[in-house]
Amino acid sequence: MGAGVDAMVSKVSSGTLVASIRKERRDADAFVLDVSFEAPPGITILFGPSGAGKSTLLDCLAGLVRPTTGKIVIGENVLFNSMIHIDVPPQIRRMAYVFQSLALFPHLTIEQNVAYGLRDIGQQDRRARVEEILEAFRIARLRNQRPSQISGGEKQRTALARSLVTRPQLLLLDEPLTGLDAELKASIVEDLRAWNAAKRIPILYVTHSREEVDALGERVIAIDNGRVVSHGAPMDVLDAPRRKRLAQAAGFENLLSATVLDLREPDGVMRIRLGESACEIEAPLAHASAGDLVQIAIRAGDILLASQRPRGLSARNVLEGKILSLEQRGTMCIARVDCGVTFVAHVTPSAVRALELASDKQVWLVLKTHSCHLVD
Amino acid sequence: MNSLSLSFELAGCVAAILLIIGMPVAYWLAFSNWRGKFLLESVVALPLVLPPTVLGFYALLAMGPRGPLGKLWIALSGHGLAFTFTGLVLASAVYSFPFAVQPLMVSFEAVDRKLLDASALLGAGKWRTFQRIILPLSLPGVVTALVLSFAHTLGEFGVVLMVGGNLAGVTRTVSIDIYDHVQSLEYGEANHLALLLLAIAFAVLCLVYAVNRRVWAPAWTRWSAK
Numbered sequence: 001m002g003a004g005v006d007a008m009v010s011k012v013s014s015g016t017l018v019a020s021i022r023k024e025r026r027d028a029d030a031f032v033l034d035v036s037f038e039a040p041p042g043i044t045i046l047f048g049p050s051g052a053g054k055s056t057l058l059d060c061l062a063g064l065v066r067p068t069t070g071k072i073v074i075g076e077n078v079l080f081n082s083m084i085h086i087d088v089p090p091q092i093r094r095m096a097y098v099f100q101s102l103a104l105f106p107h108l109t110i111e112q113n114v115a116y117g118l119r120d121i122g123q124q125d126r127r128a129r130v131e132e133i134l135e136a137f138r139i140a141r142l143r144n145q146r147p148s149q150i151s152g153g154e155k156q157r158t159a160l161a162r163s164l165v166t167r168p169q170l171l172l173l174d175e176p177l178t179g180l181d182a183e184l185k186a187s188i189v190e191d192l193r194a195w196n197a198a199k200r201i202p203i204l205y206v207t208h209s210r211e212e213v214d215a216l217g218e219r220v221i222a223i224d225n226g227r228v229v230s231h232g233a234p235m236d237v238l239d240a241p242r243r244k245r246l247a248q249a250a251g252f253e254n255l256l257s258a259t260v261l262d263l264r265e266p267d268g269v270m271r272i273r274l275g276e277s278a279c280e281i282e283a284p285l286a287h288a289s290a291g292d293l294v295q296i297a298i299r300a301g302d303i304l305l306a307s308q309r310p311r312g313l314s315a316r317n318v319l320e321g322k323i324l325s326l327e328q329r330g331t332m333c334i335a336r337v338d339c340g341v342t343f344v345a346h347v348t349p350s351a352v353r354a355l356e357l358a359s360d361k362q363v364w365l366v367l368k369t370h371s372c373h374l375v376d
Numbered sequence: 377m378n379s380l381s382l383s384f385e386l387a388g389c390v391a392a393i394l395l396i397i398g399m400p401v402a403y404w405l406a407f408s409n410w411r412g413k414f415l416l417e418s419v420v421a422l423p424l425v426l427p428p429t430v431l432g433f434y435a436l437l438a439m440g441p442r443g444p445l446g447k448l449w450i451a452l453s454g455h456g457l458a459f460t461f462t463g464l465v466l467a468s469a470v471y472s473f474p475f476a477v478q479p480l481m482v483s484f485e486a487v488d489r490k491l492l493d494a495s496a497l498l499g500a501g502k503w504r505t506f507q508r509i510i511l512p513l514s515l516p517g518v519v520t521a522l523v524l525s526f527a528h529t530l531g532e533f534g535v536v537l538m539v540g541g542n543l544a545g546v547t548r549t550v551s552i553d554i555y556d557h558v559q560s561l562e563y564g565e566a567n568h569l570a571l572l573l574l575a576i577a578f579a580v581l582c583l584v585y586a587v588n589r590r591v592w593a594p595a596w597t598r599w600s601a602k
Contacts, residue, residue: 062493062497064493064496064497089496090493090496090497091496091497091499091500091501092499093497095497096497097493097494097497099490099493099494101488101490103488103490103491103493103494105491105494105495105508105509106513107512107513116495116498116500116508117498117499117500119499162498163497163498166498166499
């Protein structure tokens with residue numbers, strides 16, 4: 001290492017992150033992180049339930065934790081390769097990492113915090129770069145404050161500025177915007193995007209919040225139990241969840257077990273029976289055969305409610321049932337409906353009034369075939 | 377030189393030396409992952425439980441003309457170590473070592489590890505992280521270490537008696553002076569010095585506790601300095 005590595009990482013280039021990492025925990029509670037993925041410049045979201053291994057993955061990328069085996073490459077810079085014993089220390093990996101706790105230095109001012117990573121450059125250059133990023137993240141007026149004197153959003157802006165001022169080749173964000181309201185979050189993300197428009201580095205953004213994925217997503221990598229379970233555009237990854245825990249995290253309120261009755265391949269559908277009930281519905285065709293047990297995920301917002309038996313519908317699944325309970329939450333009503341199995345459906349308060357919905361009222365549920373997602 | 381200023385000079389020397397030696401030892405104890413760390417911890421804490429006469433006895437043997445330290449010192453400087461001020465400083469430093477190391481170690485350990493990770497990721501090596509993050513955030517520990525090792529050295533008796541003897545102006549410290557006065561039934565003088573030591577001890581402890589409760593600390597460290 002030493003000179004060779006220095007030469008390698010000092011090359012200023014931004015490129016795609018290519019990583020394959022396997023990390024076994026020594027305390028061996030059978031958890032193994034084993035992922036391979038690519039992240040091109042721009043925001044890539046790492047999505048998954050807590051405990052899925054997202055933070056461990058970031059720690060490995062940053063060099064804080066040494067993977068058991070694997071390879072980490074950004075553009076042409078090899079940062080880790082267990083085969084040829086390359087392990088660039090975190091100090092010279094040129095990666096920025098914003099922790100969930102932000103880890104601002106409490107005894108330094110905002111300006112000193114931001115300037116911390118800049119030292120091998122001249123005074124003037126240094127001042128200019130600090131100035132530029134303080135402006136870009138709208139924290140210039142706070143320069144002489146300490147972290148304990150500023151608000152949560154301002155702290156997050158400071159942490160981002162401190163990381164990015166060093167011109168890293170990769171930015172790792174571990175749920176950095178948790179606890180901020182949506183508007184504030186959006187404005188910070190906008191500033192981040194604006195900054196990255198010119199620099200074009202890969203940004204890995206860890207979250208378990210479905211809302212953040214919708215707000216940010218260009219690409220999503222879904223992780224569960226230490227594995228990449230799917231990747232692609234947010235719609236593709238989250239609307240067709242392949243794992244139960246992921247389905248729950250992605251906001252599928254209805255998770256039902258079902259038995260496959262028969263496959264109708266020409267129509268691209270199959271008939272399934274829900275649980276032990278008499279309810280039979282149509283779902284998209286999947287790799288299954290008659291008699292198989294499967295899991296079905298349905299969003300509460302994808303279920304229609306009718307007060308009379310609907311006719312002339314394209315939707316194939318109409319189930320008769322009785323309202324168990326109605327609960328208003330904000331501007332939304334959560335209806336629990338018993339059709340032999342219990343469904344959760346979301347309706348608006350005005351629909352509740354128009355249909356005169358109430359407990360014990362008989363209703364019909366309408367489900368589109370393609371709203372019924374099969375889960376592994 | 378009277379016994380009081382001799383004691384102060386001794387305590388000052390010991391506190392300064394211990395701060396310099398104590399920092400790397402405390403750093404290592406705080407951050408090393410070596411499993412045998414407890415061994416060094418025990419050695420450092422030994423003077424806390426050992427009778428000063430035991431420590432003084434072995435120090436005297438080591439510093440005597442036939443002891444390893446004594447021989448080395450004679451070869452280097454031409455005269456012995458035992459019953460000299462230098463010998464006293466050495467033995468006292470060993471005796472007060474835990475009082476310097478423990479507060480430093482505790483305050484180093486209390487620094488949020490995430491701050492150290494953040495510093496490393498921003499390109500700072502271990503030394504820079506120590507200077508710019510660990511040390512400033514451990515200032516109460518540094519003050520405590522200085523003050524406690526100073527005060528502890530000021531009040532010691534057994535080790536000084538064993539290693540230094542009772543040579544006026546060379547090794548006769550306040551605590552030995554008090555003993556002398558009592559032996560000669562000069563209770564007035566003994567009381568005089570004893571009261572002074574009592575007052576100093578109280579003032580020193582007030583300083584330590586106030587620093588650790590951050591009574592004079594700048595506002596930003598008091599509220600939610602996490």
